[in-house]
Amino acid sequence: MADFNSVCVYCGSSNRVDPRFLDTADRFGKAVAARGLRMVYGGGNVGLMGASARAAHDNGAEVVGVIPRFLTHIEQPHPSIRTEVVETMHERKRRLFEYSDAFVVLPGGIGTLEEIVETLSWRRLNLHTKPCVFVDLAFWQGFFGLIEGTIEAGFTPPEFRNAYMAVETPEEALEAIERALAETAAA
Numbered sequence: 001m002a003d004f005n006s007v008c009v010y011c012g013s014s015n016r017v018d019p020r021f022l023d024t025a026d027r028f029g030k031a032v033a034a035r036g037l038r039m040v041y042g043g044g045n046v047g048l049m050g051a052s053a054r055a056a057h058d059n060g061a062e063v064v065g066v067i068p069r070f071l072t073h074i075e076q077p078h079p080s081i082r083t084e085v086v087e088t089m090h091e092r093k094r095r096l097f098e099y100s101d102a103f104v105v106l107p108g109g110i111g112t113l114e115e116i117v118e119t120l121s122w123r124r125l126n127l128h129t130k131p132c133v134f135v136d137l138a139f140w141q142g143f144f145g146l147i148e149g150t151i152e153a154g155f156t157p158p159e160f161r162n163a164y165m166a167v168e169t170p171e172e173a174l175e176a177i178e179r180a181l182a183e184t185a186a187a
Contacts, residue, residue, distance in 0.1 A: 004181050006038040007174070008100035010115040011048035012108030013075055021107045022051045024135060028106060028170035029055025035174055036061075040099045042092065042115075043067025043083045044075025048106050057081050066095045093118060102131040102177040104170070107139045123163045124156070131180040132164040133173040140166060 009032075011025060025048035032039045032052075039056040042049050043065030057063045057080065065083035067075060068091070077083040086092050093115060105116045122128055134140045144166065150156040165176045 004037070004101050004178060006040055006099055006101050007032060007177065008040040008096050008103045009049075009052050009106060010042075010103060010108065010112050010119075011052060011106035012112055013042070013044050013047040013049045014109065015047050017047065017107070021048055021136075021139075024048070024170060025051035025106055026055045028052045028104065028135070028173070029057075029061070030059050031170050031174055032056045033059035033061035037174075038062040038064065038099075040064050040066070040096055042075070042096070043077050043085075044071065045078040045081075046075050048108065049075070050078065052106065053078060053081055064099060066092045066099075068092050097122075097128075100130065102181075103133070104173045104177075105132065105134045105140075106170075107136050113143070120163055124160055129184065131177045133176050134164060134166040135168070135170055135173050137166055137168055 009028060029052040033056050039053060039061055041053050044050055044067060053063050053065065063081045065077055065081055067077055067083055067085055068089055069085050069087060072085060084095065086095065103119055105112065119132060151158055151160065167173050167176055
């Protein structure tokens with residue numbers, strides 16, 4: 001199997017969400033720690049981003065945050081988590097990508113969408129083959145419908161459906177990544 005040491009999480013930074021989303025983020029952080037993986041994330045200590053990072057950190061995982069300077073006063077990095085401060089959102093996304101072997105997408109808003117759409121676009125352009133997994137099928141149904149619409153309209157090839165996976169739970173996300181990497185290594 002290809003090396004799987006580091007997973008990036010894209011997720012929301014709002015604390016004003018249904019507690020079940022925060023619970024999902026907490027479970028994801030714990031699952032990352034239980035597998036001995038490093039978590040890479042957007043560097044904030046708020047919302048699902050903060051919940052997942054704190055859970056991973058508190059359970060022994062190495063956690064690396066990357067945050068643009070202008071967001072440090074808004075998203076307030078955790079004082080005990082290693083956080084790199086960069087100048088731009090583009091630099092943040094580049095480092096998140098470089099530091100990660102795979103991507104997990106928890107519920108989030110426009111920023112989360114922006115991050116995963118760019119990652120999927122790079123996948124579509126064959127710039128990488130890193131696994132991308134969405135967690136919470138019901139939450140992401142509208143996004144999946146949009147992707148299907150672009151396929152049906154001929155803008156996206158049907159094989160793009162293989163560029164990502166979707167599961168219900170954080171634990172299933174890590175299992176899906178391990179399976180995808182094992183299949184890639186066996187091919």
